Amino acid sequence: MNNHFQGQSFLKEIDFTPAELTYLIDFASHLKALKAQHIPHPYLQGKNIALLFEKTSTRTRSAFTVAANDLGAHPEFLGKNDIQFGTKESVVDTAKVLGSMYDGIEFRGFKQATVEDLAQYSGVPVWNGLTDDWHPTQILADFLTLKEHFGHLKGLTLAYVGDGRNNMANSLLVAGAMLGINMAIGAPAALQPDAHVTALAQQYAQAAGSTVVITADPQQAVAQADALYTDVWVSMGEQVDYGARIKQLLPFQINADLLAATSKATTIVMHCLPALHDHQTDLGAKLGEQYQLAAFEITDDVFQSKQSVVFEEAANRMPAIKAVMAATLGDLFIPDSIFA
Template sequence: MHFQEKSFLKEIDFNASELTYLIDFAIHLKALKQQHIPHPYLAGKNIALLFEKTSTRTRSAFTVAASDLGAHPEFLGKEDIQLGKKESVSDTAKVLGSMFDGIEFRGFDQQVVERLAADSNVPVWNGLTDSWHPTQMIADFMTLKEQFGTLADKTIAYVGDGRNNVANSLLVTGAILGVSIHIAAPASLQPEKWVRKLAEQYANESGATIFITDQVEEAVKGADALYTDVWVSMGEEIDVTERINVLLPYQINASLMKKTGKADTIILHCLPAFHDQQTVMGKQLAEQFQVPALEITDDVFKSERSKVFEQAGNRMHAIKAIMAATLGNLFIPTSFFEQK
């Protein structure tokens, strides 16, 4: 068994065949959901949802996914438990592991989710840390496969802040799966050397192309998907003015879309997005920098090529596949992996 009782803390926890299985299984579970076919693989299980960071998609996706699978999700926010304050992460892990069948963690430090997995003796799923965003990746590559029918010979161009968790995860996941990843970012915001080295190791095996540049037009040529993320991440202590000024040339807009040279390029964004001024922070930043939008313009965000809400909805199906595969005692023929 490749999955049972395994944690998913970062993309390299699974190989290409296993990641492909999770993507395909997520597509299958989505079809079951749409056809109203029950799939209670986790009936009777209890899932702890630990959140240091606020969330819309991750919390909703884990809650609905667990419920659809027949499990009971219990939300534990940073004010609800003593994690790291009055009780160590290790002690918390042992307590939760004695009561829950699986644990999700969304927070800051990758070491916390690693410690939870080491000491809880139950599967732990990384809902996001400052380093990695693995559950997002299953949804992202699921969306790409749904749109094009295959991941073979596909290219994702990520533009913007290339040092965040999404950029890290895209670079490494694409390298594992054989999907070429182009990253356009200012030199000061490009992926760190250790992430590049890791991605290059996997790319050498899969044949994926890793291309990192500060020339945005070069990066988007031939891209099947343009991907961006917010320029100011939660809890990040930075000079906001400096960050936005250096990233404005990396905005996804109609002009940049044309530079791909493809009529079927899709738009991806893990959300939330500052594409208009309908949020307090979006309005404040737009007024401060005299721009109608930040990382992506409203017309592109709402265009027919934008798949951001399909991508967001796929978070639930992806997370459901991950939880079911690692906790549901599924029968997965070894021949599946041998064929990949």
């Protein structure tokens, strides 16, 4: 017996095998059930966790904090203005210092290279809470939500529409293919996934017996989809012409018409949040008035509909993150037969 996860970092989906990702999703489901039944599960009693944030956060920060507390660990939030990281101290030096005091490190920020360096030089498990390239803890929550809803993952069809080059599109495409989900990305040609990401997904899809479709036709992308997924049209820190981006992506907005185009009454709607679905935010109001639009990547009627699972998905960030931390840091007994 050897714990596949102990001491490992989770920097991107392909750090683990499809069987290991499946285990983490199922373990998250188990931990969620334990919490619902008020059964303590302090796998990380006495551990200290550093939460290193370059980018702002609602779900990731809350999920890591609550998950660490539930597991008996002590989380410490280190915001970009709280420590010397990046301004007066290098990533490598920071990694060595944090690794000497903490048992695990979460990082949410811009460059994938930063989280890779933290893992290389800290000597402790490092977890990617989002970079510009990948968002692996979000994916576990997404697939936990899908599995809860449909009872299985293999053979489902998931269509992502919008900016096909962002971290969510990358993570969904690759991890979905790994788990045997038929993946479709609907995006204009200029915003389709990088060739190396698509090639990686196709390689996994071939092994899993699933399909990968990349198309500039929104109707084709969503045909027969069990789940429609979208994300904001402009990523955090991205400098773009909003007007041009909106014009590019408006045909890919998840609205009643696009939802109907799946031809399935059972299709669910997903979004990693935050979403510009109304004018109840400063940004939504400002852009909405400027471009005369009630909503952007998803309309409010669909966002609030019975087919939307966005808040279940958001809540599932916590057990998904808890599973990753417990598996990599908790000295769990996991029989090899699970991965055979």
